[in-house]
Every structure is written in structure tokens, then in C-alpha cells.
Amino acid sequence: MSIPPPPGPHQPQGSPEQAQGPSAQGPYAPPPSPYGQGAPGAPGPYGYQPYGAYGPYGRPVPVNGVAIGALVLGILCFVPAVGLVLGLIALAQIKKKGERGKGMAIAGSVLSCVGLVLWALALATGGASDFWDGFRDAARGEGTAYSLVKGDCFDSPTGNLEGDAYDIDEVPCSVPHDGEVFAVVSLPGGDYPGDEEVSSTADDKCYALRDGYAMDSWAVPDDADVYYFIPSRQSWRLGDREITCLFGSTEKNGKLTGSLRSDPTTLDVDQTVFLSATNAVDTALYEEPEEYPEEDLAANRAWAKDVHAVLGEQIEGLRGHSWGPDTERPLADLIDEMEDARKEWAKAAAAKDVDTYYAHYDNGYEYVDGPTTVTAREALGLDTTVPTYEDDSSGGGESTGAGGLDV
Template identity: 35%
Template sequence: MAVVGSSRPLRGIAAVVALLAVGAVGCSEVAESAKEGAKKVARQRSVYSLDIGDCYNPNGKAEGTAYAVEVVPCGEAHEGQVVGEFALDEAKKYPGEDGVAAVADERCPVEAQKYAPDTWALPKGVALFYYTPTAESWATGDRAVSCTYTAETGTLSASLGTAKSLEPAQRTYLEGSNAVYEAMWATQPLADTVEDDLAGYKAQAKAVAAALETHVGNMAAIDGTEVGKLRATLTKAAGNWKKAANAADSDAFYLAYDAAFTGIDPNASVAARKELGLATTVPADDAEVWAG
């Protein structure tokens, strides 16, 4: 996402400390197996001591609880990497699994983007998971949540950390772009239709408009023909999001929203991203949303 000891669940993936056994095989195979087993044991780290940037392999199958993982060099094959962490200091008592998960769902994407700002550059099949405290570990003072990018199939072969290698213009663009999409998805109303929650959809539109205006303002400092074209597109989109936020009724909202939503289609940013030297393949999840 056992052995006696405190554990932490990893949503979607698990690690279980394993006992290594040598069977009746040839001497050279035994020696090689023993060598690999010793290396694996030496690399075991408690899930409580994981740091941002650590690449690791779980010791068991997906789903369940974790006590320890095998921390490996990021250049070796690995299934996950810690890309963010935060503490649940605001809670006096254990919030329960659902309560902890709700906070992690909200905060892990933000923390992960600090370490790997360009989500378009992530390998295919990588998803965001997190280790969280259990009721038992909470009682011993555990408050940390570790956010990880994990390969749902196969393995990773390099660190996903890109923040330190970014140029100023790249960082400025990504911070603004990420903020726009975060504003959109973080404020998504639960109601399926605007008629059922016009106020909620207007609040979402207001949040997206504000994020877009900040993004557009910061893009003024970035040189480039394609960046300039995108800035003009997003300026128009911000105006439509504002119209949606101020809509008097559902009909007026829909009229503005159609143009507003189209205005932030990620496909429209591909040329500007190429000009900035950033990844240009729209993530599958985003592509599916806009195609729908």
C-alpha cells in the first residue's frame, strides 16, 4: 500500500515485513539468494522514518498495512517514492480512517507538486498514495502523513523530483497552472447539475477566475510567442469564469461556463509548454475529462 509492532496503512499499496527462507537449491543459488536477502534486510526502514525523496519497494502485495519498506537508490528499480509529507497537528484525537484520508486526499496533491511540479512529466501508470497514522500509532504520537507516487504496474527507474531543476520561467508557469486546476477540482460541487447547487458552482467559478487572474498576471514576465498566445486565451477564459461566478441564474451560468471550461482545456497549453521546455503530453485523466 505481520509482524508485531506499530503499522501504518498505505492507501492502494502495502508493505509487510517478510521472512526470507532458503530452500533446497544449488550452492551458488543459495549464496546468491542469501546475498540478495542480506541486502534487502540491510535496506529495511521503518515507515516512520521515511523522508521526502526516498525511493522504496514494499515488502508485500498491494492493499494492507506497512511496518517497513526496502529503501533503494532511485536509479534502481522501485515501486514508489516519497514526494511529500505533513503532520496532522490540528487534530486533538484520532480523526478515524475516513477523517485522515479526507485530509490526505486534499493535501497530498499540493505537497507532491512541491517536489514534482510538472504532473505531465510523471510516468504513465503512476498514482498518488499515502501512508497515514493508525489509531494505535496515533496513541504513541504518530501524526505524520507520507505522500508517495507509486507505480500501479511495473516499476520506476529514476527519481520523480524535478523542482530543483526547473528554470524560473518554468517554475512560474507550473505554479500558476497547477493552482488553476487545483482551484477547479478542489471546489467541485457534489451536486451533478447547476440547478441543484447554483451557489456552489458559482463559488467554484469564482475560485477558478481568481487563480486564472493570478496565473495570467505572473505569465506577463515570461517571454515567448506561444506563451503570449496562451496568456491571451487564459485572459479571455478568466473573464468567462467571472461571468459564470456572477450569473443571475442557471441559464446564464451555462452560457458562460461552456466558454470558460473550453478556455482552460489543457490541449491549448501544449505549444506554450513546448516553448518552455516542459512535458507536452496531456495526462490521460485530464484528456478523458475534456474529451467527455
């Protein structure tokens, strides 16, 4: 085997040292090369092949960092002009320093050129403007549950109002839609209170605000119920502190059509006064104790006393309002029935036994949603379709919410 000479210039052929014969070259002189000087496959000037991907002592040749940057920018296409410039700089450095990364530099330059073409097309067709508008809307929360305000109608991409919601499609209320927002409630800051507490708060707040938006409860379809968007633990970290209360259909794939809004912004003064009074009475009636009179007569008598008091307040308000010529008589008849009912609730509050309580309880309910109420509503131009109520076998109280979505 032959050992290559140490680094240093070879002596030219025909030099005095070579003329002295083999012994003058030392005992380790290599045999003459079978290749001619400069012939294909000939060794380098030191008698062995270049290092290639490895430097002396097996150390790898470093990859050019500018080439890596050019490739990354070329792939992302955010700033293609910069990627192209970096690719050209990297090629020059690689050639000068013998570093690796030529392929990455070329690929980054090519991708950057493609990016420049795409950006030019986007600017020519308006696509860049559309992209920026979309980015700006996303930053503002537009197209998401965060952007909804009172009175908005929307469609859910999933077609239902349960589970997680990440975006929505706002639509006119005049077309079929999945939901209609009737209130937005802000929660206090601090740590996330937990899913159960947020849901409980949404249930309480949304039901309390429902009648303020849809004052004419008779106009609300039977399949419409209360839903809500609530913050999730993840959105809470991003600053989401809003509960969005909304109406939605309880039917599978059900839709709402037309706005359910009936408040002072859509009603006249007579309608507003009438609905404010009847809704106050309805609220008192909804607070009936869960225990039957047989189980807790005292609690039911106390509730009957509250109903008696609320009826007195609302009768006074209705009598003090100046009604038009077409509504004065129907409203007077209704007020007379409300006064009769008020007397029955007073007797129920004073009942000594369950049977007596039930007798006055039934008489007190008799006028509610009766023919006189329908006539008064018709005179006022309100909905005259008597709503249906689910049988609440628990003995009273309001139904629980239909559900909510995390956002």
C-alpha cells in the same frame, strides 16, 4: 517385617552388647544383613538407601539456581563466557551440597562453549559488526517506513501499497520501484485520534502537497496516484506521529520508473513560474461544486467567480515575468487565451439561467490543455503529453486517495 533402627552409630560386631545375646538388643532388633559390609547393594551406614531426589519426610532436594542461570545464558548465547563460568560454579556447588541440576549445568556449559566459538567466528568474519549495524539501524528506524524522507524511492516486501507495512527496501529512483515519497506530515501529540480520522487527515494533506512536489502534473503517469503511510494504534504508542505521502502505481504489480519530482530543485525559473500559475488555475477548477447548475446555480456561479479571480492573478504574474527569446511569443499567445477565458468565466458568474451559464462555462474551459498550452510547454522544455482525466459523474471535486498503509 523389620523396622530399621533409629539414627545413630551401629554397634560394631563383637561388642559387649552383642555378646549378651539377642535379648540385649531389644525386641525390635533387625535380623542380620545378608550383605557383607561394603558389598554391592549393601545398605548405607544406617541400614537404608540414601534419600536420592527426596530428603527426609519426602521433601524434594532443591535445584541449584546457578545451574538454571547457566542453562538460560547458554541457550541465549548473549554472554557465553558468563554461561560457562556459571556452569562450572554450579557443578561445584551441586557436588558439595547434594542439590539437583547437574544436567542443566552441563548443558549450559556446553552451549556456552558453542556460543564462544560462534562469537569468535563472527568477530573473525565481520559478522558481529554487521549484526551491530543492523541493530543500530533498527533502533534508528532505518529499513522501516519511519526512515523515509521526501524524495526517497522504495520497494514494499509485499509488492503493493495496501495493508500493514513493517519494513521497506530503499532503492534508487532510477530503477523500477513501488513508491516515491513526496511529503512527510507531522501530527500533533495526544491520544490516538482513530483510524478514520488519521486516514482523512492523510487524504487531505497528501493531495494538497502533491503538486508542490510534482509541479508538472503532465509528467505524472496516468497510473500513478497518491498513497500514504499512516500511524497505526500500535505504532502511535511508540511515538509514531508521521504521515508519509507517496506516489504509487494503481496497476496490479505496477511499478514507477524514474523520479516524479519536478519542483524548484529540478526546474529552472521559467518552468517554475509557468507551472505555479497553471497549477493555481487547475486547483481552482478542481473545486467545482458537486451539485450541477440545474441543482444549485448559485453555488456554480460563485465558483465561476472564484475561477475568474484566480485567472486574473495568474495572468498578472505571467505578464510580469521576463521570458527568454524562445518562450516569449508562445507565452504571450497563451496569456491572450487565458484573458479570453477569464472574460467567459465572468459572464458565467453573472448568468441568469442554466443554459447561459453552460455556454460561458464551455467557452471558459476551451483553452485548458489546448494547442496553445502544448506549444508553450514545448518552448519551456516541459512534458507535452496531454493527460487523460477520469469522467467524474458526481459533478466535480477531486478523486479520493488510492489508499494507505498502516505502519
